[in-house]
Amino acid sequence: EVKLVQSGPEVKKPGDSLKISCKGSGYKFTNSWIAWVRQMPGKGLEWVGMIYPGDSDGDTSLRYSPSFQGQVTISADNSISIAYLQWSSLKASDTAVYFCARPGHTGYGFDYWGQGTEVTVS
């Protein structure tokens, strides 16, 4: 059974750094894209970016929404099957719930979702 389990809620101050995680299980982690999706309070879903971990460093691929390019960094640790979303300097406007998601077998659209990580910057 495919599962995506995300790290717990975070409360940070503006200017802090942060790295949240999404652990995949039940499938070959290195062979599937994992995406991050933002949902600001009371707002809709926003596609942030995604990573294809790959079996080696040279196989890793990254894609970012133009809206998020340069604002966040997506990475992965294949040894522990975890994808990360990180910020070097948080802003109050980063306050949101962040979901990780994985495409299904067609590679388009998401078929599996993490439970979400609430990030509060205040």
Next chain:
Amino acid sequence: QTVVTQEPSFSVSPGGTVRLTCGLTTGSVSTSHYPSWYQQTPGQPPRTLIYTTNTRSSGVPDRFSGSILGNRAALTITGAQADDESDYYCMLYMGSGISVFGGGTKLTVL
């Protein structure tokens, strides 16, 4: 910049049929956008309903169906039930590995 558009709100009577749509501010939606649809209730992660235009995700009842109608993607819900009252989001693949969500439709069943 092309934006993905959805009706902000819609209402349907119990047992009725409703069609939610997903369009583009520039151009037409086609199967090459691999439209997908998600249902979300407050405080929960999204639930996948449809991907690649018309493929139902595992466990999704056949009351939910996806299609392309004219220049838009569509999600049709037949025999609406009270627990279909949710927010619905479409997502389109825009090329170069990038996808974009629509703004969402709030569906009321009354």
